[in-house]
Amino acid sequence: MIIDLVSFDDLRDSFPRLYRTVSKFFGYTSGTYAVDLAKLSDFTRGELSAWIRTQREKKPPAPQPVAEPVAPVVVKREEPEVIRELMDVSKNEERRRVALLLDQQARDEDAFEARLEEWGRSGLETTQENANAIVDWIKQNPQLKGYFSAQAADLAVAWLGPKGSNALTWKPQAEVPPLVESAEPTEILEPLPNREPRLPLDVDNATLRRASKEQAKDYLARVNAGKLVRPRGGFGSSF
Numbered sequence: 001m002i003i004d005l006v007s008f009d010d011l012r013d014s015f016p017r018l019y020r021t022v023s024k025f026f027g028y029t030s031g032t033y034a035v036d037l038a039k040l041s042d043f044t045r046g047e048l049s050a051w052i053r054t055q056r057e058k059k060p061p062a063p064q065p066v067a068e069p070v071a072p073v074v075v076k077r078e079e080p081e082v083i084r085e086l087m088d089v090s091k092n093e094e095r096r097r098v099a100l101l102l103d104q105q106a107r108d109e110d111a112f113e114a115r116l117e118e119w120g121r122s123g124l125e126t127t128q129e130n131a132n133a134i135v136d137w138i139k140q141n142p143q144l145k146g147y148f149s150a151q152a153a154d155l156a157v158a159w160l161g162p163k164g165s166n167a168l169t170w171k172p173q174a175e176v177p178p179l180v181e182s183a184e185p186t187e188i189l190e191p192l193p194n195r196e197p198r199l200p201l202d203v204d205n206a207t208l209r210r211a212s213k214e215q216a217k218d219y220l221a222r223v224n225a226g227k228l229v230r231p232r233g234g235f236g237s238s239f
Helices: 008-014 016-026 042-057 081-087 092-121 128-140 150-160 205-210 213-224
Strands: 003-007 032-036
Touching: 003 008, 003 042, 008 016, 008 032, 008 042, 016 032, 016 042, 016 092, 042 092, 042 128, 092 150, 128 150
Parallel strands: none
Antiparallel strands: 003 032
């Protein structure tokens, strides 16, 4: 067991991606709780441990004089600008698009974490240095622009692995199971120019009927162009 205190409010404000993963795992959304870091995956535990150390190294605030109780002040947490612009529109259609965007982002981030675990089982060392290198590469990539997904994890490992800059470290070759690759190439789904999630080519009819005009237009264009279909089940390597 590795028990440590985590302020979920501070984690949400300073590290939203990690907050979503840890909050979903432990079931806490606010407040400070003692959690067992040993239950987390290697990459998530490494990121959370580094964040806790950073919080402890911060200089504590100077003591403040005791004041009379006042009415609580509600502080609104700012959302990214692209989300604020959409939420400022009263139309239900725009609000629905915001919900779809946030839902897709959360699912892609979960897939990103799962894909890193797959790479860890296939030889990539689960160190904080490897995790930082992958996250930094995705943030600095001009196409991905900090968008985390299973495909982003694959691209990062490809560029930072032995066939790229060789910046990552790997376990000894003995007894390392090979990463199972998809039978077919995987379609990389980057967000649309308006930041809406692209529809996969094997999308179900119910989701297709709820799609926006831009999503449907993009989907039909890729279908007619004969692009590769994302294989069902799991996330295969895209390189």
